Amino acid sequence: NAGVMQNPRHLVRRRGQEARLRCSPMKGHSHVYWYRQLPEEGLKFMVYLQKENIIDESGMPKERFSAEFPKEGPSILRIQQVVRGDSAAYFCASSPPLTSNNEQFFGPGTRLTVL
Amino acid sequence: GESVGLHLPTLSVQEGDNSIINCAYSNSASDYFIWYKQESGKGPQFIIDIRSNMDKRQGQRVTVLLNKTVKHLSLQIAATQPGDSAVYFCAENPRGSYIPTFGRGTSLIVHP
Numbered sequence: 001n002a003g004v005m006q007n008p009r010h011l012v013r014r015r016g017q018e019a020r021l022r023c024s025p026m027k028g029h030s031h032v033y034w035y036r037q038l039p040e041e042g043l044k045f046m047v048y049l050q051k052e053n054i055i056d057e058s059g060m061p062k063e064r065f066s067a068e069f070p071k072e073g074p075s076i077l078r079i080q081q082v083v084r085g086d087s088a089a090y091f092c093a094s095s096p097p098l099t100s101n102n103e104q105f106f107g108p109g110t111r112l113t114v115l
Numbered sequence: 116g117e118s119v120g121l122h123l124p125t126l127s128v129q130e131g132d133n134s135i136i137n138c139a140y141s142n143s144a145s146d147y148f149i150w151y152k153q154e155s156g157k158g159p160q161f162i163i164d165i166r167s168n169m170d171k172r173q174g175q176r177v178t179v180l181l182n183k184t185v186k187h188l189s190l191q192i193a194a195t196q197p198g199d200s201a202v203y204f205c206a207e208n209p210r211g212s213y214i215p216t217f218g219r220g221t222s223l224i225v226h227p
Contacts, residue, residue: 004158033214040123042204042217043159056214091158095213102147102213106158 002027004094004107005074012113013082021077021110025094031055032075033093033104034067043091049075082114123202125222134192136221138205143186145207149215150179150190154201162190162203192223200225 005024013019025032031050035043045059049069060067064082069075079086089111093104128134140148146167151159165172165179165188172179178191188205202222206215 031213035217040220042219045214045216048214093158102208102215103149103161103164104215106151106160108156108158 004029004092004105006090006092006107006110008110009108010111010113012115014115015083016081019079019082019086019112019114021079021090021092021112022074023077023092023094023107024074025092026105029094029096029105031095031097032069033095034075034077035091035093037089037091037109046077079112082112084114087112087114123220123222125224127224127226128195130195130197130225130227132195134190134195134199134223134225136190136192136203136223138188138190138218138221140186140188140205140207140216140218142207142209142216143183144209145216146210147208148179148181148188149206149208150177150188151204151206151217152199152201153204153220159204195223195225197225197227199223 004026007022033048034046037043047060047067048056052071064080066078089109091106091109093106095104149164150162152162153159163174163177163179165181176193180189202220204220205218208215
């Protein structure tokens with residue numbers, strides 16, 4: 001059973017370009033979470049999605065950032081018109097249909113560098 | 116203890132020693148706590164969890180202690196090995212929420 005997969009692992013963009021980050025959850029998992037991590041900091045929650053639904057996007061910047069989790073295919077985190085401050089590691093996690101605990105399984109992350 | 120500035124708190128130990136990593140949480144409504152290990156260049160990896168109705172939980176070489184009175188969580192690693200070198204994060208889930216709040220992390224360095 002493959003773990004959470006993210007691609008690309010490294011992404012370099014120039015200011016003003018678009019970044020698309022992909023996340024394939026573990027098999028059987030229907031919940032996806034995106035986090036951002038700056039160097040030497042903890043993970044900051046961005047958005048929580050189920051298939052075709054955004055459940056909680058309270059951590060997502062209001063502009064330039066969007067996320068989706070379509071019925072088929074991976075979850076996508078999209079950053080439009082990137083700026084240097086968007087440089088960070090972006091992690092995706094997935095979990096099965098919710099139980100009393102909420103153990104999340106993390107992918108290896110995408111490291112975004114904005115030049 | 117805490118370090119100055121933006122650097123992560125760091126704990127250096129010798130191989131074979133026991134390690135204790137501490138975490139203070141802020142939300143008295145949190146009822147589920149998790150410790151994650153993050154190696155360089157990788158995503159966080161689940162180590163052990165504990166619910167608020169427990170004070171202690173043991174795994175393989177790891178023990179988590181929860182003190183709700185002072186809102187403190189600790190991770191104890193027995194017979195620390197070089198492979199334990201990583202950044203360790205605690206995370207808390209407020210009751211009714213499935214979104215964990217992560218602490219800042221502690222860097223554990225194990226010297227052979």
